[in-house]
Amino acid sequence: MDEGRKLEPIEARLLGVLVEKDFTTPEQYPLSLNALTAGCNQKSNREPVFDLSESDVYSATGKLIVKGWAGSIHPAGSRVERFRHNAGEMLGLGRAQVAIVAELLLRGPQQPGELRARVSRMVPVSTQSDLVDALAPLLAQGLVVRVDPQPGSRAENYAQTIAPGAHPVPLRTAVQPTPPRYAPGPAVPPPAPVADLAPIDKRISDLQDDVQTLRRQLSNLAWKLGEKLDPP
Numbered sequence: 001m002d003e004g005r006k007l008e009p010i011e012a013r014l015l016g017v018l019v020e021k022d023f024t025t026p027e028q029y030p031l032s033l034n035a036l037t038a039g040c041n042q043k044s045n046r047e048p049v050f051d052l053s054e055s056d057v058y059s060a061t062g063k064l065i066v067k068g069w070a071g072s073i074h075p076a077g078s079r080v081e082r083f084r085h086n087a088g089e090m091l092g093l094g095r096a097q098v099a100i101v102a103e104l105l106l107r108g109p110q111q112p113g114e115l116r117a118r119v120s121r122m123v124p125v126s127t128q129s130d131l132v133d134a135l136a137p138l139l140a141q142g143l144v145v146r147v148d149p150q151p152g153s154r155a156e157n158y159a160q161t162i163a164p165g166a167h168p169v170p171l172r173t174a175v176q177p178t179p180p181r182y183a184p185g186p187a188v189p190p191p192a193p194v195a196d197l198a199p200i201d202k203r204i205s206d207l208q209d210d211v212q213t214l215r216r217q218l219s220n221l222a223w224k225l226g227e228k229l230d231p232p
Contacts, residue, residue: 012163016105023122108167
């Protein structure tokens with residue numbers, strides 16, 4: 001989704017309320033500024049609980065309209081401005097997906113069981129299989145992400161990405177393995193330095209040459225002495 005269309009926390013609350021009231025109390029929809037403010041500050045089915053003024057809500061609604069998520073109308077015969085959402089057009093998805101996004105905007109990341117129960121207030125989601133089917137296009141488009149189970153929990157959570165700052169997704173902390181305990185073994189002495197044997201090898205070679213030379217000299221001397229000792 002275009003970064004320019006992502007929502008701030010108060011804008012996320014506004015959009016969630018508009019969708020919720022559209023589905024649950026259609027006779028009161030579109031909402032007046034007073035009704036929209038009351039819905040934003042509602043104590044039930046909201047996380048976190050806000051205490052916004054009408055001025056806060058009106059200012060944030062203007063930003064929501066600029067981003068394309070909402071619009072305003074003046075019903076015939078009434079001077080009261082009313083506000084409606086454009087979530088279906090913006091998402092390009094059906095009512096079930098719009099209801100899921102609205103619930104995640106209102107309450108933050110939720111496990112499948114609680115998400116199905118709360119979304120069912122707005123649209124029929126009879127089984128967990130129905131919820132999985134409804135989540136599929138949202139996950140495929142990256143509008144909703146699956147969050148791995150947190151420590152102490154076995155169920156995953158689902159979180160919306162349209163308003164990243166509204167409910168920061170908890171990151172699972174990787175557990176670092178404990179290093180094994182062991183008793184230190186005996187110290188191994190460092191290897192003795194290797195002596196340079198080249199001078200010794202040369203000395204041995206020189207001695208061998210000297211021996212060969214002495215042997216030749218002795219042989220020659222013995223031959224000469226033998227000639228002198230032999231009778232003529």
